Amino acid sequence: MELAQRVQALTPSSTLAITAKAKELKQEGHDVIGLGAGEPDFNTPQYILEAAKKAMDEGMTKYTPSGGIPELRKAIVDKLKRDQDLTYEEDQVIVTTGAKHALFTLFQVLLNPGDEVVIPAPYWVSYPEQVKLAGGKPVFVSAEENNDFKLTKDQLKSAISPKTKAVIINSPSNPTGMMYSREELEALGEVAKEEDLLVVSDEIYEKLIYTEDPHVSMAQLSEDLYNRTIIINGVSKSHSMTGWRIGYAVGDKAIIKAMTSMASHSTSNPTSIAQYGALAAYTNSEEEVERMRDAFSERLDAFYEKLTRLPGVSCVKPKGAFYLFPNVKEAAVNCGFRDVDDFVKTLLEEEKVALVPGSGFGAEENVRLSYATSMDNLDEAAERIKTFIENHQK
Structure with missing residues (x-):
């Protein structure tokens, strides 16, 4: 049966192949560092969890x-x-x-x-x-x-x-x-x-x-x-x-x-x-929100410094959210890749670091990296990306 035209017109997400490959590698036992997360790595604040439980207990279902x-x-x-x-x-x-x-x-x-x-x-x-x-x-x-x-x-x-x-x-x-x-x-x-x-x-x-x-x-x-x-x-x-x-x-x-x-x-x-x-x-204090923001700010400063030291990588420092969007076109070319998508794919295969290619966001020279993960993961990811670039540079 033929699907509706509106669905056929949709553009497949360019992140799906990377996401699927990262999951496959994890299932095989590889130590994959995922920097594609679009969500905070903190749990929901306790007072919100308690409010939801109270609502359930009181029949607000x-x-x-x-x-x-x-x-x-x-x-x-x-x-x-x-x-x-x-x-x-x-x-x-x-x-x-x-x-x-x-x-x-x-x-x-x-x-x-x-x-x-x-x-x-x-x-x-x-x-x-x-x-x-x-x-x-x-x-x-x-x-x-x-x-x-x-x-x-x-x-x-x-x-x-x-x-x-x-x-x-x-x-x-x-x-x-x-x-x-x-x-x-x-x-x-x-x-x-x-x-x-x-x-x-x-x-x-x-x-x-x-x-x-x-x-x-x-x-x-x-x-x-x-x-x-x-x-x-x-x-x-x-x-x-x-x-x-x-x-x-x-x-x-x-x-x-x-x-x-x-x-x-x-x-x-x-x-x-x-x-x-x-x-x-x-309706409660934003203390937990501010604590999370402070952690993201600290990670941003540290990860941005490491990222911008990498050869062939340039990045405008963001002011909000929890993403970096560096231009890696020069690094990809210097490493012999046909485009940034190929650079991202090979990085995952060889160094087990998952980034999101910028092509899915309308920017083919860039990649999106989320710093909504631990500082240890960010430090290790930076080292792996550095090793990857050094191994492929011509």
């Missing part, structure tokens, strides 16, 4: 409203006021089965066939696929490495057509770890206003920032941008709750209402117990 329990939506409203001085009402919030589901549902209710969404590259791998699944067309704009992989005002203007409906801004970014300043967002916001674009502001890494520069949301900049911005966020990265699958979208009431209606016919509601865990995350 039934269906909830499709848009999330009122207590959690109120906690999200309070969080946005506390952190960013943004004022929302509860009917401007939908709680979803992870931030990924928030994005998926948004594109489903927003896009008609042929509508275009501007996506700066490098990009998170699911953005273009979700746009395509909604019948839309991803329009890629290469954000230059010498501009810290960030989209410029002129680039955005040049990418717009009569069919452009939205632009995605991910700050801090996966895979680059870069973040936009207020001035950079204001410049992009001018274009969004002039061209009547919706701004999809993915802020899932906003608590993991290693600089004095504050996180800024497009919605903070003006009343117009507040009205045309949909904030996407969740507790997965900030509170090490990736498996709990709780995210949310905040913004225009009509869009949120449509998303809630669609969710009622897809997931029914986010998991009840996980919602109570997320409620605890947003």
Whole structure:
């Protein structure tokens, strides 16, 4: 039986072969160091675990409203006021089965066939696929490495057509770890206003920032941008709750209402117990969040120094998230590989270090390395990569 065209149009993830090979090597008994993790290596804080258990003990195990329990939506409203001085009402919030589901549902209710969404590259791998699944067309704009992989005002203007409906801004970014300043967002916001674009502001890494520069949301900049911005966020990265699958979208009431209606016919509601865990995350101290952030900051400094000493490797130092996105094109060429994908594949086979090739993120000269692992693993990975390059250099 022939599959639906929408599924046939999806681009296979370039990370699958590496992931599968790494698992195979581990099963064979090899000591594989995986630097592909997109999640913190810390357990969920104890107070969240206890809140979830309490919810189970008290029978909070039934269906909830499709848009999330009122207590959690109120906690999200309070969080946005506390952190960013943004004022929302509860009917401007939908709680979803992870931030990924928030994005998926948004594109489903927003896009008609042929509508275009501007996506700066490098990009998170699911953005273009979700746009395509909604019948839309991803329009890629290469954000230059010498501009810290960030989209410029002129680039955005040049990418717009009569069919452009939205632009995605991910700050801090996966895979680059870069973040936009207020001035950079204001410049992009001018274009969004002039061209009547919706701004999809993915802020899932906003608590993991290693600089004095504050996180800024497009919605903070003006009343117009507040009205045309949909904030996407969740507790997965900030509170090490990736498996709990709780995210949310905040913004225009009509869009949120449509998303809630669609969710009622897809997931029914986010998991009840996980919602109570997320409620605890947003109504307690952020001491554990700060402890995790401090650990990531220490790892970043140490690993960045080792990585940038490697021959043929250059890297812009990120300001947030937990990824490094070095350019390894020179190293790959000097080592005789046809491209970076081949470099990554052979590194895994010979030195048992798993990286994610940048081709899956729209950047063929780069690789993504996660430092969401122990310092010992990072030190050993750096040594293995160094040995690999030295053994292959011509």
